[in-house]
Amino acid sequence: MTTTAPTRTSDEKPGKQPRRPVSELNARELLRWCWRQLTSMRTALVLLLLLALAAVPGSLIPQENVDSLKTSNWQKAHETLTPIYAKLGLFDVYGAPWFAAIYILLMLSLVGCILPRLFVYWRGLRAQPPATPMRLTRLPDSASYVTGESADEVLTRARGLLRKRRYRLRKEGEGASVSAERGYLREAGNLVFHLSILIVLVGFAMGSLFGYKGGVIVNVGSQYGFTNQMTQYDDFDPGSLFTASSLDDFDFSIDKFDVSWLDSGPRAGMAKGFQSHLTYRDGDGPEKTYDLRVNHPLSIGGTEVFLIGHGYAPVITVRDGQGNVAYSGPTVFLPQDSSFVSFGVVKAQYAKPEGIGLNAMFYPYEVTVHGDPVNLTGDIGDGKHAVLSFQAWKGDLNQSAGPQSVYQLDTSKATQVTAPGGKAFNLHVGQTVKLPNGLGSVTFDKIERWNKLQISKQPGKRIALGGVCLALLGLLGSLFIRPRRVWVRARDTEDGTLVEVAALDRSGGGDTAAVVEGLVASLRGQSPEDRS
Amino acid sequence: MTDHDWGTLSNQAVAAAGIVYFLALLSHLVEWSALVGRKQAVAVAKEPARTRVGASAGGGTDTLAGRGAPTDAAGPAPAYVAEDARSERVALFGRLGYLLTIIAVACHLVALVGRGMAADPNRVPWGNMYEFTLSGTCIVAMFYVVLYRKFKLAWMAPVVVAFVLVVLMVGVLWLYEPVAPLTEALNSYWLVIHVISAALATGAFTLGGIASAVYLIKARSTKQTGWIGRVPSLDTLDRVSYRIHAFGFPVWTFAVLITGPIWAHQAWSSYWNWDPKEVWAFITWVVYAGYLHARATAGWKGRKAAILALVGLATLWFNFIGINYFSTTSQHSYASPAVSTIDRVEVLR
Ligand code: HEM
Numbered sequence: 001m002t003t004t005a006p007t008r009t010s011d012e013k014p015g016k017q018p019r020r021p022v023s024e025l026n027a028r029e030l031l032r033w034c035w036r037q038l039t040s041m042r043t044a045l046v047l048l049l050l051l052a053l054a055a056v057p058g059s060l061i062p063q064e065n066v067d068s069l070k071t072s073n074w075q076k077a078h079e080t081l082t083p084i085y086a087k088l089g090l091f092d093v094y095g096a097p098w099f100a101a102i103y104i105l106l107m108l109s110l111v112g113c114i115l116p117r118l119f120v121y122w123r124g125l126r127a128q129p130p131a132t133p134m135r136l137t138r139l140p141d142s143a144s145y146v147t148g149e150s151a152d153e154v155l156t157r158a159r160g161l162l163r164k165r166r167y168r169l170r171k172e173g174e175g176a177s178v179s180a181e182r183g184y185l186r187e188a189g190n191l192v193f194h195l196s197i198l199i200v201l202v203g204f205a206m207g208s209l210f211g212y213k214g215g216v217i218v219n220v221g222s223q224y225g226f227t228n229q230m231t232q233y234d235d236f237d238p239g240s241l242f243t244a245s246s247l248d249d250f251d252f253s254i255d256k257f258d259v260s261w262l263d264s265g266p267r268a269g270m271a272k273g274f275q276s277h278l279t280y281r282d283g284d285g286p287e288k289t290y291d292l293r294v295n296h297p298l299s300i301g302g303t304e305v306f307l308i309g310h311g312y313a314p315v316i317t318v319r320d321g322q323g324n325v326a327y328s329g330p331t332v333f334l335p336q337d338s339s340f341v342s343f344g345v346v347k348a349q350y351a352k353p354e355g356i357g358l359n360a361m362f363y364p365y366e367v368t369v370h371g372d373p374v375n376l377t378g379d380i381g382d383g384k385h386a387v388l389s390f391q392a393w394k395g396d397l398n399q400s401a402g403p404q405s406v407y408q409l410d411t412s413k414a415t416q417v418t419a420p421g422g423k424a425f426n427l428h429v430g431q432t433v434k435l436p437n438g439l440g441s442v443t444f445d446k447i448e449r450w451n452k453l454q455i456s457k458q459p460g461k462r463i464a465l466g467g468v469c470l471a472l473l474g475l476l477g478s479l480f481i482r483p484r485r486v487w488v489r490a491r492d493t494e495d496g497t498l499v500e501v502a503a504l505d506r507s508g509g510g511d512t513a514a515v516v517e518g519l520v521a522s523l524r525g526q527s528p529e530d531r532s
Numbered sequence: 533m534t535d536h537d538w539g540t541l542s543n544q545a546v547a548a549a550g551i552v553y554f555l556a557l558l559s560h561l562v563e564w565s566a567l568v569g570r571k572q573a574v575a576v577a578k579e580p581a582r583t584r585v586g587a588s589a590g591g592g593t594d595t596l597a598g599r600g601a602p603t604d605a606a607g608p609a610p611a612y613v614a615e616d617a618r619s620e621r622v623a624l625f626g627r628l629g630y631l632l633t634i635i636a637v638a639c640h641l642v643a644l645v646g647r648g649m650a651a652d653p654n655r656v657p658w659g660n661m662y663e664f665t666l667s668g669t670c671i672v673a674m675f676y677v678v679l680y681r682k683f684k685l686a687w688m689a690p691v692v693v694a695f696v697l698v699v700l701m702v703g704v705l706w707l708y709e710p711v712a713p714l715t716e717a718l719n720s721y722w723l724v725i726h727v728i729s730a731a732l733a734t735g736a737f738t739l740g741g742i743a744s745a746v747y748l749i750k751a752r753s754t755k756q757t758g759w760i761g762r763v764p765s766l767d768t769l770d771r772v773s774y775r776i777h778a779f780g781f782p783v784w785t786f787a788v789l790i791t792g793p794i795w796a797h798q799a800w801s802s803y804w805n806w807d808p809k810e811v812w813a814f815i816t817w818v819v820y821a822g823y824l825h826a827r828a829t830a831g832w833k834g835r836k837a838a839i840l841a842l843v844g845l846a847t848l849w850f851n852f853i854g855i856n857y858f859s860t861t862s863q864h865s866y867a868s869p870a871v872s873t874i875d876r877v878e879v880l881r
Contacts (some may be wrong), residue, residue, distance in 0.1 A: 041829040045822055049840075052818040052847075059808035066806055094806050204804070213802060295720045295798045306801040454801040461803060468789045472782060479778045479824075511771075 038105070039112035047106040054102050058093030061085065065092060065237065107198065114194045121187050129170040129181035132487045133502075141512040142502035143520050151176055151490035151497050154523065158488040161522055167486060177489035182482075183506075189477020196474055199467030206460025210246065212238040213456040218254055219313055219330050220449040222279065225253030228303070228455070248301040248457070252280035255289075257310065257449050261378045276307055276451050302457050309452030311335045312342055314362055314388050315445040320351035321438050327351075330448040333362045334407060339377035340364050345409045346390075346442075349397050356440055357397045357409045360390035364447075380447075388427045388444045392417045392435055484512070486519065499523065535650045539711050542646030546666070546704060549639035553673075553697040556632035560690040563625035566618055629689055630680065637677055640670045640700075650711040665703030667727075668852070669696045671735035679739070683772050687763045691742050722795035729787035730813075734848060736780030737820070741845035743773035744838040751835055770834060774827060777841060781820050788813040812851035819844040 037043055062071040071091055075082045089096030136142050147154065158178045159169060167180035214233040218226050226232055228250050256277040276292040282300050290298045298305040313330035320326040326348035333344035346358040364380040366373050366387045373387075380386060395414035404410060417436050419425045425433050427444040434441045483506040490499045501520050503512040647663055676692045679685055685692075747769040753760050763769065792813065793803035804810060823840040826832035832840075 041825065042831070045825045045829055045832065048818055048822040048825060052815045052822070055811050055815050055818075058806060059811040063806060295795075297798060297801065304801065306799075308801065456801045458802065461797070464803070465790070465793070468785075468793075472785050472790065475782050475785060479782065 035112060038109050039116075041113070044106070044109050044113060047102060047109060051102050051106060054099050055093070057090055061090050061093075063091060063093065065095070103201075107201065110194055110197065114191055117187070118191055121191060124187075125184065129168055129179045129485065131170065132177040132179045132489055136487055136489055136500040136502040139502040139504060141504075141516050142500065143516050144498060144500045145520065145524065146493070146496045146498050147524070148496050151492060154490040154497060154499050155488065158490075158519075158523060161519065162486060162488075167484075176491060177487060180486045180488075181484070183484050185477050186481035186483045186506075187478075189474040189479075189481060192474030193471050193478055194474075196467045196471035200464050200471065201467075203460040203462070203464030203467055206463065207239070207458040209239045209241040210460075211456065211458040212236065212242050213454065213458075215308075215452060215454050217332050217450050217452050219332075220254045220257045220276075220451060222253050222255050225251060226453070227251040233455070246457070248303045249283045250280060250300045250303070252278050252305070254451055255279055257451060259310070259379070274307060274310060278305075302459060304456055306454040306456070307451060308454045311450055311452075312340060312362055312364060313448045313450045314344070314360075314386075315448055316346055316358075316360075316388070317443040317445055318346060318348045318351065318356055318358070318440060319443075320348070320356065320440040321354070322352050324352070326356065326440065330450070331360075332406075332450050333360070339375050341375050343407070345407055347397055347399065347406075347409065348440075349399050351440055354394045354439065355397050355414070356435070357393040357411065357414060358390040358442065359393075359409050360388055363387040363389065383429050383447045386429055386447055389424050390427075390442070391424055392439075392442070394435075394439055484515065486515065488519075488523075535711070538646045539650035542643045542650060542711075545639045545643035545646055546700070549636045549643060550697065550700055550704070552632050552636035552639060553693055553700070556629045556636060557690065557693045557697055559625045559629035559632060560693060563622050563629060564690060566622045566625070626686055626689070629693070630677075630686070633673065633689070633693055634677055637670065637673045640666075640673060644670055647711065660707075660709045662703050662707040662709050664727075664731075664852075665699060665707055667731050668734055669700045669703070671731050672696055672738050675735045675739050679776075683775070684764070685739075685772075688739070688742055688746070691746070692739070695738070695742070720795055720798060722791055722798065726787055726791035726795050729783050729791060733780045733784035733787055734852070736776050736783065737845055737848055740773050740776035740780060741841055743769055743776065744841040744845075747773060747838045748835065748842075751838075766834070770838070773838065773841060777820065777823060781824060784817060784820065788817055809851060812847060816844055816847045816851060819847055 062074045064071050075086075075091075078085075085091060089098065093099055133139070137144060155176065155178055162169060162178065162180040165182070167182040168184070170179035170181075214236040216226060216232060216234050218224060228247050230236060230244055230247065254276050258273075258275045258277075260273045262272045274294060278290045278292050278298065279287055280290060280298065280300060281287050292298050292305065292307045294307055297307075311333060312335075313332050315330045316327070317325060318327040327346055331344050331346055333342035335342045341364070342362040344360050344362060346356075346360065348356040363373070363375045363386065364383075365376045365378070365385045367376060367385060368374070376385075393409065393411050393414035393416050398404075398410040398413050401410070417439060419433075420436075425435075425442065427433055427442070429444055429446055432441050432443040485504045485506070487502050488499065490497050492498075501516050501523070503515045503519070505512045505515075644666055647666065672692065673696045676685060676688065746763055747766060750760055750763055750769065751766060764772070788810075792810070796805060796810075797803035819840060823837055823844055826837040826840050
């Protein structure tokens with residue numbers, strides 16, 4: 001910093017009262033003291049650093065809201081640490097009270113710091129530039145020269161030059177000097193920036209309090225579909241003030257799902273693009289269609305629908321020992337790797353005489369290479385190469401014990417039945433296999449697909465975005481507008497007119513030496529009978 | 533040219549850039565070694581040559597870090613004539629190094645373009661960590677070349693060139709991946725803007741951080757000879773650092789708090805997910821906000837602010853490189869397809 005700007009008093013307020021002994025501090029003064037501490041620049045700085053520090057653990061410890069599965073796995077693996085971490089809120093750092101305490105304090109400090117500055121600024125807007133200091137050449141950046149022109153000529157020219165450079169000039173009582181100031185908008189930028197942070201926070205808070213985020217797997221086919229009701233979601237993560245009545249009224253179905261694959265290059269077999277052809281209805285409105293793609297969400301009212309995943313849903317029919325259908329339908333299988341080898345579970349608890357459960361793997365495109373089965377990545381064509389491979393259990397699937405994951409078969413009370421040759425049963429599309437001992441049969445009817453959709457509503461997102469943009473605008477003003485004071489004084493001496501020029505940069509970033517040089521050059525450049 | 537040709541061109545251009553950066557580094561090292569033992573007196577002797585308008589009192593005279601080129605000096609004192617041959621060598625190798633750096637940056641740019649053209653369809657060159665490293669280093673080098681005159685960055689040359697060279701080599705040796713199309717989630721023009729601005733800010737912060745590091749070294753060092761003598765005054769270092777950071781900060785704000793969330797919103801349905809990459813980008817932002825505050829807070833100017841700038845730089849590069857090894861939840865992983873595996877679905881029915 002070049003200048004020791006006397007004007008920068010954000011930290012210490014001028015005109016402090018003399019300190020009294022501590023014993024005389026009454027409650028009001030204590031309060032005032034606390035407030036002054038809280039709103040000091042140093043506190044703001046410390047709180048900022050504290051905020052940065054506090055955000056760190058959330059990136060290293062798995063977070064419940066970010067990845068609940070990973071979190072629970074972590075918790076299972078660290079039994080001693082988990083209760084301690086849970087108590088400290090380390091699995092939900094960004095919702096933890098101590099994290100909130102830091103940013104609330106920061107915001108309080110911000111308001112306490114910025115509001116008074118707002119008033120000061122308001123008053124300062126109409127004030128005059130300050131009077132010219134007595135000894136200009138004492139200022140860090142100053143210059144002087146002697147000229148034959150009269151003082152009046154020099155000062156008039158200086159006024160013209162400075163006005164052209166959009167300085168504001170001091171009007172009254174100047175005598176033989178010019179006092180000019182520019183860059184008032186810098187402080188405005190600073191104020192806008194800080195106040196916008198509050199706006200962003202409000203927008204963000206609205207989203208996390210009143211919004212929600214839910215996920216649902218919807219089978220592809222116009223016979224299936226989704227209606228926006230809480231019961232239809234597979235997972236639902238509402239804000240703490242969310243009410244079901246704020247769910248927008250709409251429904252949709254996925255008529256068709258297209259995947260395009262890369263068929264050459266190092267990532268051959270990787271999906272290149274996805275497209276879900278939706279038919280949707282907003283409330284009682286007419287049916288409309290939309291091609292849902294990654295990065296191109298569908299927005300209905302304030303709600304948005306995102307395509308975030310897809311997979312296969314083999315249609316499986318299980319008949320029991322009496323020949324009745326005990327289970328039938330498309331079964332969602334979860335992809336295990338990028339070749340879409342997928343895992344799924346079938347539970348036919350009420351089959352007679354005994355319940356039937358299947359743990360199944362789905363191989364979308366299996367070929368035999370050197371005698372070993374290999375699953376190829378990419379388009380599966382007509383599904384002729386798809387294989388459904390499963391292990392079967394009979395007996396009680398323990399479903400009365402409480403809620404179970406649909407992707408997990410509880411075999412604790414069941415016994416495995418095996419195929420004659422080995423353990424697993426293998427089926428191609430259209431095939432049926434009989435289970436041993438008259439237990440029943442399993443048919444692999446056909447292959448369907450599913451889409452995983454994320455549906456969310458985040459009120460306040462426009463407010464947050466607007467806030468950040470405003471903040472950026474203010475920031476640019478605050479960083480790049482140079483508040484500057486310039487003085488010119490002209491005095492008659494024996495050698496001629498002595499002209500003194502000085503400048504003061506209040507931001508500390510500017511190169512005031514260049515300003516002085518430039519001004520002197522223009523002042524002299526226009527004077528014909530220049531002597532020195 | 534076929535895609536394959538472009539790919540080959542890119543690889544060769546990277547190699548060429550690496551070699552030329554290396555030559556530039558050598559040249560700057562020669563320049564430096566000539567400086568060792570050179571007395572501060574020489575630099576001071578040349579200083580008054582710079583004409584200032586009028587007789588300004590006060591301490592605003594920055595020891596300008598000009599090349600120390602003899603042309604600047606209006607006739608050095610005779611006692612220093614022997615030194616002149618030496619400073620000529622310094623100036624020569626300095627200029628050579630700068631010239632080589634410009635050539636290297638040109639090769640570097642060709643490598644970037646080749647990378648983008650090699651993909652089908654053509655695309656921006658940041659599909660994976662290798663390309664990202666390539667882009668990031670290129671931007672640091674370009675900033676340096678462009679700002680060289682404006683901020684008189686000659687003193688920074690060896691540090692910048694060494695930095696770019698090392699990071700580029702790390703990229704080539706450990707991060708290299710063959711050309712491949714972007715996964716679909718990465719295929720968005722918001723992402724293009726996001727990455728350009730993030731890379732620009734990264735480049736700026738890196739340069740600013742170097743200035744701050746040099747500030748700290750100079751502030752600690754008692755001797756004022758050799759390279760340290762050559763480096764500008766503490767005030768100037770502080771100001772250069774501030775101005776580069778002041779450019780970087782709004783750009784980073786734009787990248788991390790505007791375009792990033794917009795893209796995240798499109799791709800993942802939520803504009804802020806507290807994903808580790810986002811968290812660290814936020815931390816970096818807060819630390820740099822702290823740096824800007826520090827410069828305005830009594831008692832934090834100068835040294836402490838410089839330390840904060842380096843902390844910010846550390847968080848920035850940790851986010852870029854380190855976080856991938858600490859956390860696997862990041863959705864910013866480049867290799868894995870954004871859409872396919874759903875391991876999060878834990879449905880209770
Ligand atoms: C979320 C928290 C905050 C952030 C991100 C933040 C960020 C910034 C940034 C980036 C600047 C630099 C702009 C410039 O140089 O003009 C700045 C300046 C400033 N901030 Fe903050 N700030 C925060 C909170 C606060 C608080 C709590 C206070 C008051 C105690 C405060 C008071 C100031 C002041 C007075 C300046 C102007 C310094 C000057 O005169 O150059 N800020 N802030």
